[in-house]
Amino acid sequence: MRRIREPAVAGIVLLALLAGQIIHGERARPQTDSNLAVVSEDPYTNETSFHRTEAEPDTYAIDSTIVSAFQAGKFPHGGSSNLGWSVSTNAGVTWKAGFLPSTTTRADPPGRWRRVTDPSVAYDVKHGVWMIFGLESFFQDTVFVSRSTEGAQTFGAPAIVQTSEPGKHNFDKTWITCDNTPTSPFYGHCYTQWDDEAHHLRLHVSTTTDGGLTWTKADIRKDTWVLDGHPLVQPDGTVIMPIDQCCPTRIDAFISTDGGRSFRGHGTDYSGRLAIRNVRASVASGNLRMNTEPPAITADIDASGKIYVVWPDCRFRRGCSQNDVVMSTTVDGRHWSETMRVPIDPRTSSVDHFFPSIGVDPATSGSSAHIGIVYYFYPDADCAETTCDLSVGFASSTDGGSTWATQQLAGPFNNTWLPLTEAGYFVGDYFDVSFMGGKAVAVFTAAAEGTCELGDVTSCNTWEASATIPIGP
Numbered sequence: 001m002r003r004i005r006e007p008a009v010a011g012i013v014l015l016a017l018l019a020g021q022i023i024h025g026e027r028a029r030p031q032t033d034s035n036l037a038v039v040s041e042d043p044y045t046n047e048t049s050f051h052r053t054e055a056e057p058d059t060y061a062i063d064s065t066i067v068s069a070f071q072a073g074k075f076p077h078g079g080s081s082n083l084g085w086s087v088s089t090n091a092g093v094t095w096k097a098g099f100l101p102s103t104t105t106r107a108d109p110p111g112r113w114r115r116v117t118d119p120s121v122a123y124d125v126k127h128g129v130w131m132i133f134g135l136e137s138f139f140q141d142t143v144f145v146s147r148s149t150e151g152a153q154t155f156g157a158p159a160i161v162q163t164s165e166p167g168k169h170n171f172d173k174t175w176i177t178c179d180n181t182p183t184s185p186f187y188g189h190c191y192t193q194w195d196d197e198a199h200h201l202r203l204h205v206s207t208t209t210d211g212g213l214t215w216t217k218a219d220i221r222k223d224t225w226v227l228d229g230h231p232l233v234q235p236d237g238t239v240i241m242p243i244d245q246c247c248p249t250r251i252d253a254f255i256s257t258d259g260g261r262s263f264r265g266h267g268t269d270y271s272g273r274l275a276i277r278n279v280r281a282s283v284a285s286g287n288l289r290m291n292t293e294p295p296a297i298t299a300d301i302d303a304s305g306k307i308y309v310v311w312p313d314c315r316f317r318r319g320c321s322q323n324d325v326v327m328s329t330t331v332d333g334r335h336w337s338e339t340m341r342v343p344i345d346p347r348t349s350s351v352d353h354f355f356p357s358i359g360v361d362p363a364t365s366g367s368s369a370h371i372g373i374v375y376y377f378y379p380d381a382d383c384a385e386t387t388c389d390l391s392v393g394f395a396s397s398t399d400g401g402s403t404w405a406t407q408q409l410a411g412p413f414n415n416t417w418l419p420l421t422e423a424g425y426f427v428g429d430y431f432d433v434s435f436m437g438g439k440a441v442a443v444f445t446a447a448a449e450g451t452c453e454l455g456d457v458t459s460c461n462t463w464e465a466s467a468t469i470p471i472g473p
Contacts, residue, residue: 036410039088039443039464040097044073044081044106047455050419054084054464055426057443058120061434062180065089067152068443069119069132070464072099073106074419074426076454079115079137081106087152092441092466100132100146102157111158114138118173125180126188127211130155133174133192139166143174143194143204147212161192161206161215170198177231177239184237186259191239195227201246203229207260219262220254228296229254234305239263240333242299242309244279249294251276251309253333265333276336281323282314284354285381286388286415289424296429298357304365306331308401310373312354316341322352322381325373327401342373342395344406352381353393359433359440361471369400370471372433372440374409385415390427392444398472409467413447418462420452427462440469 042054050073057070066088073081082104086097102111117137123130130152136142144158162171171194178190189209196202203226205218229243239256241263254265281295297311310327314320325342345351353375361370373395378388391411397404418425431444443466452460 036465036467037093037095039068039086039095039466040070040072040084041463042072042081043099045457046073046081046106049073049075049081050452050454050460051457052460053419053452053462055080055428055445055462056119056430057432057445057464058430059432059434059441059443060121060123061436061441062123062125064091064436065151066092066434066436066441067121067123067130068095068432068464068466069121071117071119074421075115076419076421078421079117081115083116083119083132083134085121085132085152085155086464088441088466091436091439092443092468095466098154100134100155100158103134103144103146113142120174120176120192122176122178122190123180124178124188124190124211129211131176131190131212133161133176134158135171135174135194140170140172141166141168143171143192145192145212159212162204162217168198169196171195171204172197173228175230177233179233179237181233181235181237184233184235186237189259191231191233191256191260193229193231193241195229201225201227203243203254203263205231205254205260205263216260218256218260226252227294230297230299232299232301232307234301235303236305238305240307240330242297242307242330242333244294244297246294249279251279251297251311251328251336253330255333276309276328276339278315279311280314280320281312281354282317282320282352284323284352285378285383286385286390287424288388288390288415289421289426290354291429296355298430300358300360301362302360302365302369303362306365306369307333308358308360308371310342310356310358312356313339315339316347322350323354325353325356325375325395327358340401342404344393344395344404350380350382352378355427355429355431357431357433359435361435361438361440363435367400367402368398370435370438370440371397371401372435372442372469372471374431374433374442374444376427385425388415390415392446394440394442394467394469396440396469396471409442410444410446410465414449417447417450417452417460419460435471438471440471442467442469
């Protein structure tokens with residue numbers, strides 16, 4: 001366990017507290033009440049990856065504790081030197097960080113894998129267990145979970161959820177959630193999902209009922225063609241999992257009403273189900289790595305069981321020239337609200353928005369739901385690698401999405417400060433927002449000036465930062 005260094009905290013404050021604004025419609029006034037802190041920094045030094053680089057945080061909050069999991073030491077061909085975690089007990093003001101043991105050959109103690117990726121974190125209240133899910137990312141043939149029964153102060157060696165012979169599968173993107181409602185018939189069940197690109201984006205879901213010690217595969221049709229599913233649990237124990245369907249891209253949902261024994265959807269059981277159709281996003285300028293086919297979705301759930309899904313989408317811009325952050329909601333996974341545009345900027349503006357991630361205050365619901373969305377943006381979409389001003393924004397609503405306020409959390413960064421992967425400069429595909437005591441805690445990737453050369457432990461400077469933001473009165 002290592003403590004965050006104070007000089008790095010000062011650095012992120014200098015970068016991030018630049019001209020924050022809160023905007024209602026077209027008018028703006030200063031906003032300065034966001035506090036930022038460093039969540040973690042990459043400690044690895046191997047010559048085959050970028051260093052002082054961290055990306056793709058996922059978070060979960062319960063009571064006064066929030067835990068984030070993320071990649072550390074980015075490889076140019078995908079994956080990272082290890083997965084890290086960080087825990088805060090004061091709503092993200094300070095963090096204590098560590099890195100998973102027995103995973104990669106660079107872990108302490110070392111494991112057998114070359115790279116790992118796609119962290120996702122959850123807490124099982126019934127069994128008192130924190131879980132971090134991830135993927136072995138060299139062969140992409142193993143899904144694993146690391147467990148903590150000590151309040152995320154330490155994690156044990158990874159347990160295998162599913163594995164196969166190298167070359168037979170190509171697993172991608174894990175997400176996990178737990179049923180933490182004591183009155184639910186499936187209280188203490190946790191659900192994780194991933195897809196298999198080697199088998200036409202086949203969906204896999206596994207369930208544990210003993211805090212992650214053992215896992216059982218769900219019954220799901222094989223011809224799914226889906227990815228990036230986000231399982232969410234309603235108060236009655238129903239699991240609704242919004243998911244990207246390919247191709248053409250639309251957003252569907254898979255549903256379980258039997259505690260994860262089976263999942264149905266994708267046109268199999270629900271003839272009345274309406275998918276979100278015509279989902280598309282424009283490619284960001286500046287050689288920034290961004291998935292647009294399909295664009296990544298994120299989702300969260302309020303106290304009543306209503307589900308909110310957000311993604312970048314260019315449908316509201318002439319010629320699909322730039323992206324807005326858009327949102328749709330569902331209460332049953334079969335019928336969706338009309339896709340709405342989050343009014344961060346006018347439709348005629350030059351701003352491009354991408355990488356949105358949503359969090360909903362679990363103590364609120366319906367027309368009083370508190371929503372937070374962290375996202376990245378370019379003020380001017382027509383830019384190049386050395387001229388794009390990459391910044392982090394935050395949109396919030398205290399009335400279920402009827403009205404919105406926005407502010408800038410960090411930036412601007414230059415794309416060339418980021419690690420250059422095969423698919424472009426990498427800031428990450430997803431980030432996260434959790435709520436604690438009426439405050440939103442956004443965790444995202446920040447950067448400082450540098451050339452970011454492969455294997456050079458001093459040239460890069462990207463890390464995980466957090467902003468704690470009061471929402472509502």
